Structure formats: structure tokens, C-alpha cells
Amino acid sequence: xxxxxxxxxxxxxxxxxxxxxxxxxxxxxxxxxxxxxxxxxxxxxxxxxxxxxxxxxxxxxxxxxxxxxxxxxxxxxxxxxxxxxxxxxxxxxxxxxxxxxxxxxxxxxxxxxxxxxxxxxx
Numbered sequence: 001x002x003x004x005x006x007x008x009x010x011x012x013x014x015x016x017x018x019x020x021x022x023x024x025x026x027x028x029x030x031x032x033x034x035x036x037x038x039x040x041x042x043x044x045x046x047x048x049x050x051x052x053x054x055x056x057x058x059x060x061x062x063x064x065x066x067x068x069x070x071x072x073x074x075x076x077x078x079x080x081x082x083x084x085x086x087x088x089x090x091x092x093x094x095x096x097x098x099x100x101x102x103x104x105x106x107x108x109x110x111x112x113x114x115x116x117x118x119x120x121x122x
Contacts, residue, residue, distance in 0.1 A: 001084075001086070004016050006086055007066075007086050007087055008087075009087075010033055010035075010040060010042055010087065010090060013031070013042070013044050013066070014044075014045075016044075016046070016065065016066050017046040017047050017064065017065030017066065018031070018044035018045060018046035018065055018066050018067075018068075019046050019047075019048045019049075019050065019056045019059050019060060019064060019065045019066065019067040019068075020044060020046060020048070020049045020050070021049070021050060021051075021052075021053070021056060021068075022049050022050065022051050024051075028043070028049060030042055030043050030044075031043075031044050031068045032068075032092040033087070033090040033091065033092050034090060034091070034092045035090045039092070040090070046065045046066075047064060047065060048064055048065065053067075053069045053070075053073045056069060057069060057073065057074060057077060057083070060083055061077060061082050061083060066086065071085075071091070099114075099115065099118060101115075
């Protein structure tokens with residue numbers, strides 16, 4: 001932010017080092033935004049591609065670049081003043097929690113209880 005200023009529009013990200021997330025299928029996740037009712041996805045560039053949000057947050061806190069994460073993931077560092085949100089006016093909402101598990105017919109009782117708990121809390 002000190003070097004390139006605070007991005008005011010999505011297009012401003014091209015001037016910034018953006019930290020990227022690699023999905024479990026190997027694809028690099030685009031950054032997602034919501035401008036009014038329009039969903040926008042954009043590919044960004046930057047010095048780091050990570051497989052998880054804690055790595056992205058750590059790099060962002062060390063000044064490596066900007067990271068896009070779900071707000072709950074970054075809430076602690078934001079509250080502590082270690083990170084600051086940008087582009088809030090077009091921030092996409094988190095779609096929710098996803099649970100991936102083997103599609104076996106016989107699910108372990110503990111896993112079934114956990115799945116049922118998640119469903120009841122939704």
C-alpha cells in the first residue's frame with residue numbers, strides 16, 4: 001500500500017503484488033468481487049502462490065503483497081491492526097462452508113454426527 005497506494009478500483013490491482021491461492025485441483029483461484037449485482041472474477045499477478053489462507057495472511061502481514069481471503073479468516077489480523085481491508089465496496093461474500101468426504105455408503109458415525117451438526121447450524 002505504501003508503494004502503490006490503496007487500490008480504489010479492481011483494475012488498480014494490476015499495480016500491486018497480489019498473493020494467489022492454488023485450489024486443490026491445481027488451478028489458481030481468480031479473485032472474486034461483487035459490484036452491485038454483478039459478479040466479477042479477475043486473475044491477478046504476484047510473487048506468491050499458496051495452498052492455504054494462513055500462508056497468504058502471513059505473507060500479507062510481512063508486506064509481500066495483497067491477499068484476498070474470506071473476511072472471517074482475516075478478522076483477527078484486521079482487528080489487531082496487522083492488516084487493513086481494501087476494496088470493501090466490491091468485496092464478495094463468502095459462499096459458506098464446504099465439507100468434502102469420501103462418497104462411501106458407510107459413513108463413520110463421528111463423521112455423520114459432524115455432517116448433521118453442520119446441516120443443523122446452516
